[in-house]
Amino acid sequence: xxxxxxxxxxxxxxxxxxxxxxxxxxxxxxxxxxxxxxxxxxxxxxxxxxxxxxxxxxxxxxxxxxxxxxxxxxxxxxxxxxxxxxxxxxxxxxxxxxxxxxxxxxxxxxxxxxxxxxxxxxxxxxxxxxxxxxxxxxxxxxxxxxxxxxxxxxxxxxxxxxxxxxxxxxxxxxxxxxxxxxxxxxxxxxxxxxxxxxxxxxxxxxxxxxxxxxxxxxxxxxxxxxxxxxxxxxxxx
Numbered sequence: 001x002x003x004x005x006x007x008x009x010x011x012x013x014x015x016x017x018x019x020x021x022x023x024x025x026x027x028x029x030x031x032x033x034x035x036x037x038x039x040x041x042x043x044x045x046x047x048x049x050x051x052x053x054x055x056x057x058x059x060x061x062x063x064x065x066x067x068x069x070x071x072x073x074x075x076x077x078x079x080x081x082x083x084x085x086x087x088x089x090x091x092x093x094x095x096x097x098x099x100x101x102x103x104x105x106x107x108x109x110x111x112x113x114x115x116x117x118x119x120x121x122x123x124x125x126x127x128x129x130x131x132x133x134x135x136x137x138x139x140x141x142x143x144x145x146x147x148x149x150x151x152x153x154x155x156x157x158x159x160x161x162x163x164x165x166x167x168x169x170x171x172x173x174x175x176x177x178x179x180x181x182x183x184x185x186x187x188x189x190x191x192x193x194x195x196x197x198x199x200x201x202x203x204x205x206x207x208x209x210x211x212x213x214x215x216x217x218x219x220x221x222x223x224x225x226x227x228x229x230x231x232x233x234x235x236x237x
Contacts, residue, residue: 033153036140038211038223046140049147049214050226051111053090053134053169053180056233063184063230066118066133070231072171075120078131087172088112090134092146094163094203098196098217106163107149111136114143134169149212151205161207164200165214167229180229182216192235201227 037049054063055070067073073085089112095103116135119128138147155161167180181198185191188198197217201224204213213223 028157029154030157031153032150033207033210035149035151035205035210035212037147037225038206038209038213047225048137048139050116050135050137051090051092051146051167051229052227053167053229053231055134055231061186065135073173075122075131079120079122079129084171084173085132086112089170090136091168091170091177093166093168094149095166095200096158096160096163098164098200100196103164106158106160107151109146109149111146113145149203149205151212155207161205163203163205165203166199166201169231179232181232182229184230185233194232199232 037047039046052065054065055067055072056062057064057069058071059069064070067078067085068075073082077085089110092109092111093105094107094109095105097103114136115132116137117130118133120131121128136146137143138145140147151163152158169178169180170176171178179199181194182201183198185194185198188194200217202213202215202217202220204215206212214227215222215224
């Protein structure tokens, strides 16, 4: 065996790889990384993340954390998990900007499983039952779907480390979407002409510890772990 030729073959293979890399270039790494909600280092336990979707009450000028006072679903529909209720869902969309004319949707999270529940007692019955609330508590263990956000592992792929989150509700009973605001409309002097900040939350990714923070647009340093959304009421409705 001539070992001299073997060494030359290895050199040729290495040279061939270098030439191909120059011609074809290196492929982009589209692998995603799992980001979790930022936790205060002083906390001994991992905090959950809760999304509360408050609907406009049909009986008073306020928002309530249930389906029944707003007339969306009855207690019987919730308890029986009827098709219209089961097929309804909340949708969180993540955009690269708040500009409605140029923004692009990069991520979507659907929330319709494992909602928080409350007790209710039907008329002429003594035993209380559990019915769903428009509220979802997500955590590490029991309800992970939506707790983690998967974003590009290589930050140079899009050069985006901040996304803007909006919320909508799909009502399967009429096939329509309802938008939500980050604050009650009544807190604005122009409740029917709201700026984009009323519909968006900032989601910032930290590549150093693989975490994300959710903050209000006017409070960029205050991390939220209980996210309140409020049904937007169109003046024509």
